[in-house]
Amino acid sequence: MAALRSTIDTTPAQGPCCAPAAYPMVDDATAQQLAKVFKALGDPNRIKLFSLITASASGEMCVCDLTEPVGLSQPTVSHHMKLLVEAGLVTREQRGKWAYYQPTTGTLVDAARAFTA
């Protein structure tokens, strides 16, 4: 399929006049980065985990306190948290036995604001 895609000519068609069509579209790198943020939240369990962390009164949550509310095993929660960390939505800090997660202020809202609507 990759070979097929490479044969597609994506060069903008030149019209009869001088002005090339303007496409106010995000570039590839930006599209990849934004998709990563949104994809990380494209799962109900990760939505729940992120909502717990962002609403935490102490500004962080221990992985040991995340498993019970979502009803998932700790390895599963850790997997979900890894995706949220990689997307830049939370940061992770290991303290002794446990990992603690803090929300990254603004990542999600900034991603949403990348669009003009």
Add this chain to the structure above:
Amino acid sequence: MAALRSTIDTTPAQGPCCAPAAYPMVDDATAQQLAKVFKALGDPNRIKLFSLITASASGEMCVCDLTEPVGLSQPTVSHHMKLLVEAGLVTREQRGKWAYYQPTTGTLVDAARAFTA
């Protein structure tokens, strides 16, 4: 989408002891709905399509003008657009031969604001 905030269940879980843990977590239905919005944007091509539509000076775009900038076939673009419509991020209007898409103001920003971070 303001209603989303009111669906956050702040009822403390009753544990075996006296001090219940408070879990301000979004409920199942809200988590499903939010995940649907974010998942729809969890793909670089849909990010590009959505950015084209939200940046359109006329407030809408014909599917016939979406294929060339993203370099995808019309059936593929239509598939991506269906997911954006189902997530409530755009609306679709059939006019004659072509479908036209308009951005739904606020859906994405409201979803991002469902979290307190």
